[in-house]
Each structure stands twice: as structure tokens, then as C-alpha cells.
Amino acid sequence: MTTIAPTPTHTPRVTPRPGIGGAGLGATIRQSFTMAYRGLVKVRRTPEQLFDVTLMPIVFTVMFTYIFGGAIAGDVTSYLPVIIPGILVQTNITSSIVTGVQLREDMDKGVFDRFRSLPIARIAPLAGALLADTVRYAIATAITFTVGIVMGLRPAGGVGATVLAGVLVVVVAWAISWIFAYFGVIARTASSVSGIANLVLFPLTFLSNAFVPTDTLPSWLRWFTEVNPISHLITAVRELINHGAVTGDLWISLLGAAVVVAVFAPLTVRAYMRKA
Numbered sequence: 001m002t003t004i005a006p007t008p009t010h011t012p013r014v015t016p017r018p019g020i021g022g023a024g025l026g027a028t029i030r031q032s033f034t035m036a037y038r039g040l041v042k043v044r045r046t047p048e049q050l051f052d053v054t055l056m057p058i059v060f061t062v063m064f065t066y067i068f069g070g071a072i073a074g075d076v077t078s079y080l081p082v083i084i085p086g087i088l089v090q091t092n093i094t095s096s097i098v099t100g101v102q103l104r105e106d107m108d109k110g111v112f113d114r115f116r117s118l119p120i121a122r123i124a125p126l127a128g129a130l131l132a133d134t135v136r137y138a139i140a141t142a143i144t145f146t147v148g149i150v151m152g153l154r155p156a157g158g159v160g161a162t163v164l165a166g167v168l169v170v171v172v173a174w175a176i177s178w179i180f181a182y183f184g185v186i187a188r189t190a191s192s193v194s195g196i197a198n199l200v201l202f203p204l205t206f207l208s209n210a211f212v213p214t215d216t217l218p219s220w221l222r223w224f225t226e227v228n229p230i231s232h233l234i235t236a237v238r239e240l241i242n243h244g245a246v247t248g249d250l251w252i253s254l255l256g257a258a259v260v261v262a263v264f265a266p267l268t269v270r271a272y273m274r275k276a
Contacts, residue, residue, distance in 0.1 A: 027121065028121040028123065028124060028127075031120045031121050031124035031128075032121075032123070032124045032127035032128045032131060033128065033131065034120075034124070034128065035120075035124050035125050035127065035128020035129065035131075035132075036127075036128040036129075036131035036132040037128075037132075038128065038132075039128060039129055039131075039132030039133075040132055040135060043132075050136065050139065052091075052094070052095055052098065052140075053091065053095050053136045053137070053139050053140035053143070054139065054140075054143060056091055056140075057087060057088075057091045057140055057143045057144040057147060058143065058147050060087050060090070060091065061083070061084070061087050061144065061147045061148060061151070062147070062151075064083055064087065064211060065079055065080065065083050065151065068083070068211060068212070069083070072211075072212060072213075076151065076152065077152045080148055080151060080152055080153040081153065081156075081238070081241065081242045082211075082238070083210075083211065084144065084145070084148040084153055084241070085165070085210075085234050085237040085238045085241060086208075086209070086210030086211055086234055087144055087148075087210075088140075088141060088144045088145070088165075088166075088169055088237060089169055089205075089210065089230060089233050089234050089237060090205045090210055091140045091144060092137045092140050092141065092169050092170065092172075092173040093172075093173055093176060093201060093204075093205060093230065094201055094205065095133075095136055095137060095140055095173065096133070096137075096173050096174075096176045096177040096179075096180055097180050097193070097194060097197040097198070097201070098133065098136065099129060099130060099133050099177040099180050099181050099184065100177075100179075100180030100181050100182070100183045100184030100187070100193040100197065101180075101184065101190045101193050101194055101197075102129065102184075102190075103126070103129055103181055103184035103185065104184040104185075104187055104189065104190040104193050105190045106125075106129075107184075107185070107275070108189070108190065112125055112275075122273060123269060123272070123273070126181065126268070126269070126272050129181070130174065130177060130178070130181060133174070133177055134170060134174050137169070137170040137173045137174065138166075138170055141166040141169060141170060142166075145162065145166065155241045155242070156241075156242050156243065156244070157239075157240050157241050157242055157243050157244030157245070158244050160244075161240040161241065161243075161244035161245075162240065162241050164240055165236075165237045165240035165241050168233075168236060168237065168240070168250065168253065168254070169233070169237060171254070171257060172233055172253055172254075172256075172257045174257075175256075175257035175258070175260045175261045176257075176260060178260060178261055178264040178265050178268055179260060179264050180193060180197050181264075181268045182264050182267050182268040182271060183196055183197070185268060185271040185272045185275065186271050204228060204229075204230050205230055207221065207224055207225055207228065208225055208228045208230040208231040208234060209225055209228075209231045209234055209235065210230070210231075210234055214226060214231070229252075229253070229256050232249045232252045232253055232256070233249070233253045235247070235249040236249035236250040236252075236253050
């Protein structure tokens with residue numbers, strides 16, 4: 001009697017696409033950039049997501065400059081060196097809310113559940129979302145400077161100092177986005193993330209030295225604006241743009257950004273990994 005040997009079965013080998021599969025730090029970094037590219041593609045297909053960083057800098061710059069310029073500085077041109085740094089910081093800081101809102105929306109729609117089925121690091125979608133938003137901050141910065149120059153701003157600090165000011169604002173905005181990413185992970189709805197963020201940022205941005213000199217304010221309010229971290233960032237940007245000077249406010253802003261990342265990055269990652 002002839003015995004027929006069983007045919008060996010082989011599990012088909014799946015070769016991940018470059019940048020998708022794999023393990024280790026290098027693979028995680030590649031996967032994070034892939035997720036960042038996904039965020040940029042999503043923006044390209046729904047360009048209205050960029051309205052806050054494309055239209056708002058134009059509207060705010062034109063509106064506030066012509067409303068307050070004559071009353072505060074005597075004319076529009078003299079007010080531009082004051083208002084442009086304020087608008088630049090305000091636009092980028094408020095744009096960081098989108099990080100938490102979109103993160104919450106993706107989690108509610110089950111997008112992150114699908115990511116869990118992919119051969120990628122679980123942290124990659126979160127890191128990719130934060131990386132993609134730096135492009136938003138860069139767009140807002142470029143548009144704000146462009147509108148200011150068209151209206152008559154001439155940065156006396158030079159091109160290098162102006163670029164450094166833009167980079168500083170982008171770095172701080174990225175650091176603050178970790179706060180709202182954390183709320184995006186733990187909050188129940190996207191609207192709650194937006195509500196909490198506006199409740200925090202509205203007084204911080206408007207009760208600062210963004211639009212008016214602090215010496216015109218009541219003493220109790222002047223104290224708040226002077227210790228306000230947003231005021232330190234705006235002052236650092238003004239000194240760079242108008243004088244090309246690196247002051248203590250710049251280092252305070254960078255230190256504050258580092259503290260925010262050191263506190264909220266681990267909190268966000270821990271909360272995200274529990275749900276991812």
C-alpha cells in the first residue's frame with residue numbers, strides 16, 4: 001500500500017510596502033512621516049480645512065490694523081511692527097486646536113481602529129498628525145508675513161531674524177498642540193475639545209500685549225499680561241522682526257515649550273496607547 005505524503009502548506013509571505021511595515025525606531029519614524037503625508041493628502045482633498053490658516057491671518061491683519069492703527073500708533077504703517085507679531089502668534093496658537101479636534105474626529109469615525117490592523121507602530125498615527133500640523137503653522141506664518149509686507153511692513157531685523165521669528169512661533173505652536181492632542185484623546189466629542197481650547201486660549205491671546213501696549217492697562221490687568229506666556233512669545237517675535245535681537249523672552253518661550261512637551265507628550269502618548 002502506497003502512502004501519499006501530505007503536501008506541505010506554506011503561509012504566504014506578505015512584504016510590507018516601504019515605510020509601512022517593520023519594527024524599530026527607524027521604521028516608526030518612517031511610518032510617522034507616512035501618516036503625516038496622509039494628513040496632507042486629506043487636506044489637499046478638503047482644502048477648506050486650511051481656511052483658519054489662510055483666510056484668518058488676512059482678515060485679522062487687515063481688520064485690526066485699520067481699526068486700531070490710527071488710535072494706537074497714529075497711522076497704519078507705524079502700527080504694523082506691533083500688530084504683525086501679535087497676529088502671527090495668535091493665528092498659530094489658535095490653529096493648534098485643530099490637532100485635538102481632528103484627532104478626536106478620527107477616533108470617533110473608527111479611523112484609528114483601522115490603523116490598528118496595519119503592520120505599523122501604534123504611535124505612528126498620533127505622531128503623524130502632529131507632524132502634519134507643522135505645515136499648517138508654516139502656511140499661517142508665511143501668509144501673515146506676506147500680508148504685512150504688502151501693507152507696508154519692513155522688518156528692520158533682517159531676513160534671518162524674521163525667519164527665526166517664524167520658526168520660533170511654529171515650534172511653540174507645535175508644543176502647544178500636544179496639550180490639545182491630549183484633550184483630543186481623553187475628550188468624548190470633538191466639540192468639547194474645541195470648547196475647552198477656546199476657553200483657555202481666548203483670554204490668553206487677547207489679554208496679552210498683542211494689540212495694545214501694556215502700560216495703558218489697569219495695574220491688575222497689566223500684571224496678568226506681563227506674566228502671560230503669550231506676551232513673552234510676542235515680545236520675542238517683535239524684537240527679532242524689528243531689531244534682530246535675541247532677548248530673554250525668546251529663551252523663556254523655548255523653555256516654556258520644552259516644559260509643555262515634557263509634561264503633555266508622555267500624558268498624550270500614555271492615554272493614546274491605552275485606546276489605540
